[in-house]
Amino acid sequence: MAPDDEKTRPADDQTPKAVPLLALDSASLLTWFVGVLASRAWVDMGLLADPVTGEAAKRLESARLAIDALEGLSRVLKDRVPPEEAWRLEGLLADLRLNFVRQAGSE
Numbered sequence: 001m002a003p004d005d006e007k008t009r010p011a012d013d014q015t016p017k018a019v020p021l022l023a024l025d026s027a028s029l030l031t032w033f034v035g036v037l038a039s040r041a042w043v044d045m046g047l048l049a050d051p052v053t054g055e056a057a058k059r060l061e062s063a064r065l066a067i068d069a070l071e072g073l074s075r076v077l078k079d080r081v082p083p084e085e086a087w088r089l090e091g092l093l094a095d096l097r098l099n100f101v102r103q104a105g106s107e
Helices: 003-008 026-044 060-077 083-105
Strands: none
Touching: 026 060, 026 083, 060 083
């Protein structure tokens, strides 16, 4: 190993550790899942490349399902997360809905 490699490589105790999903409390797990569903919605609207294929393609029914599921999660989380997190979630939903309408209208 070159001397420079040792400088840039984190020490073993600094390496981020994976946390099993089931170690998270329910609110944290649902908040994480919000991000997963939002990413899926962006991909299914054709606004992000699919991480598997590398291509952007519209699958609006799948995007609608992800957005509807996010709306349900938002209702459940709204009173169980800090106000700024609830506000961020509402903003995310608004952005997704607006972009869904735009993508559906461009077909």
